[in-house]
Amino acid sequence: MKNSKLLFISILIIAVLAGTAHLFAGIESTGDTETPVFVPSPAIQEEEEQVQRQPETQQQKTNWELLEGKWEVMYKSDDFTGSIVYRISKDKNSMNAYTVKYIDENGDSLNSEKLVLIVKSFSGKSGKGTYKLEYEGKAYDIPCKVKMTDPNHFELSYSYYDYSDKETWTRITE
Amino acid sequence: MIDFLIKKIDWIDVEYWFYLLNDLSFVYIILPFFVVELIRYGFIKKLNKDVIFDSIANVITFGAFVIIEYILGILAITKVYFWMHYNFSLPHLPLNMVTIICCVLLADFAYYWDHRMMHRIGLGWATHTVHHSSEHFNMSVAYRFGPMDAIFPILFSLPIVMLGFDPILVLLSEVFVQVFQTLLHTEIIGKFPKPIEYIFNTPSHHRVHHGSNRQYWDKNYAGILIIWDRMLGTFEPEVEKVKYGISEPLKSNNPIKVFLHGISRLFRKIKSVKGIKNKMLVLVKPPDWEPKEY
Ligand SMILES: [Zn+2]
Numbered sequence: 001m002k003n004s005k006l007l008f009i010s011i012l013i014i015a016v017l018a019g020t021a022h023l024f025a026g027i028e029s030t031g032d033t034e035t036p037v038f039v040p041s042p043a044i045q046e047e048e049e050q051v052q053r054q055p056e057t058q059q060q061k062t063n064w065e066l067l068e069g070k071w072e073v074m075y076k077s078d079d080f081t082g083s084i085v086y087r088i089s090k091d092k093n094s095m096n097a098y099t100v101k102y103i104d105e106n107g108d109s110l111n112s113e114k115l116v117l118i119v120k121s122f123s124g125k126s127g128k129g130t131y132k133l134e135y136e137g138k139a140y141d142i143p144c145k146v147k148m149t150d151p152n153h154f155e156l157s158y159s160y161y162d163y164s165d166k167e168t169w170t171r172i173t174e
Numbered sequence: 175m176i177d178f179l180i181k182k183i184d185w186i187d188v189e190y191w192f193y194l195l196n197d198l199s200f201v202y203i204i205l206p207f208f209v210v211e212l213i214r215y216g217f218i219k220k221l222n223k224d225v226i227f228d229s230i231a232n233v234i235t236f237g238a239f240v241i242i243e244y245i246l247g248i249l250a251i252t253k254v255y256f257w258m259h260y261n262f263s264l265p266h267l268p269l270n271m272v273t274i275i276c277c278v279l280l281a282d283f284a285y286y287w288d289h290r291m292m293h294r295i296g297l298g299w300a301t302h303t304v305h306h307s308s309e310h311f312n313m314s315v316a317y318r319f320g321p322m323d324a325i326f327p328i329l330f331s332l333p334i335v336m337l338g339f340d341p342i343l344v345l346l347s348e349v350f351v352q353v354f355q356t357l358l359h360t361e362i363i364g365k366f367p368k369p370i371e372y373i374f375n376t377p378s379h380h381r382v383h384h385g386s387n388r389q390y391w392d393k394n395y396a397g398i399l400i401i402w403d404r405m406l407g408t409f410e411p412e413v414e415k416v417k418y419g420i421s422e423p424l425k426s427n428n429p430i431k432v433f434l435h436g437i438s439r440l441f442r443k444i445k446s447v448k449g450i451k452n453k454m455l456v457l458v459k460p461p462d463w464e465p466k467e468y
Pocket residue numbers: 289293302305306383
């Protein structure tokens with residue numbers, strides 16, 4: 001076979017395979033399934049609630065209010081020792097927690113706004129959701145559980161393969 | 175269907191699948207297979223010292239290869255791959271079913287060309303001849319590597335990284351192709367049904383690749399898919415009984431000789447040809463090339 005023909009076929013194969021991958025990557029970005037990091041304006045929120053004014057949603061709405069507000073979690077690990085302040089607010093069909101600031105052991109703080117937790121269902125006592133973790137530069141969406149121990153504390157637990165952990169979130173008023 | 179294909183997949187899951195396929199397969203398929211092959215050798219009265227020492231040499235070359243691969247991994251793969259990925263790359267691809275499959279197929283295609291090059295240029299053959307120098311054909315032969323076998327694949331996988339695929343995914347895909355390839359080194363399996371033999375590389379196709387029979391030279395370079403050979407004119411079916419080995423037999427099971435015989439033969443050839451230009455050409459011309467003046 002001539003070299004030019006070998007080159008032509010090879011480039012064609014590479015173009016088809018790489019093209020397919022990029023094509024499907026494009027589809028994903030238009031039909032984005034990830035929850036965008038923004039807080040809906042009250043108007044949108046109200047509209048949303050009108051659409052789903054069903055008894056169960058109504059019930060959930062009041063339950064969800066139990067999670068709303070600011071929370072603080074203490075961490076002690078090789079990566080980070082200190083605390084992180086979070087803000088939980090209502091999104092379309094979930095409660096989302098965003099970081100507010102990181103406070104290290106010396107008391108220095110760093111502001112940040114990043115979506116870290118999506119609580120998809122919550123009974124008032126316990127719930128389920130997704131915890132967004134970053135590990136060695138890669139992002140992971142890990143299923144997690146939320147358990148209210150009292151109105152000012154809840155436990156966030158998750159396990160993934162052989163790794164599991166539990167965090168205690170404490171309500172703060174600022 | 176399309177949702178399934180483009181659903182974002184977590185890294186931890188991908189790493190887990192590849193762990194099952196790439197790493198654990200040694201325990202649940204390769205090792206048991208090798209034991210069955212040894213039993214078979216016993217039955218056909220071929221379980222002799224030569225097979226045993228050959229297998230031991232294979233494992234030792236693998237150890238040497240792993241050490242080189244490890245050093246290179248720290249130097250080249252983590253640094254060069256990521257640097258390329260961040261500086262000279264198409265938009266980075268997300269992790270989903272389609273991108274993973276495309277990456278494995280591209281790694282398989284890169285393997286084809288890497289393998290073809292190792293057969294067709296002097297420097298490549300100096301390292302790859304190690305793998306072909308065994309006169310046996312069993313799973314341990316798959317672990318018989320040459321000193322530069324870890325270097326050449328980098329040239330062929332870097333372009334995949336530049337196409338936007340995650341370097342780690344490229345690496346895992348490469349290992350997957352290698353593991354699939356490993357499973358082909360056996361005489362136990364005859365031929366699969368026609369459609370499988372048409373699409374996939376099989377033990378039958380790969381026996382041909384290891385043949386020293388003249389018509390089997392430089393054929394069936396494939397990793398996973400034999401269709402690359404069919405498309406690029408290097409396919410040859412298994413008809414005549416395969417005689418394993420290289421045209422100039424090694425006749426030694428000394429692991430050091432096994433590991434370095436390609437390089438020492440290359441140096442001898444470079445010494446024997448006259449003129450700087452010819453000496454350089456020995457490195458890049460096919461292994462059976464001789465300068466015209468001769
Ligand atoms: Zn080969």
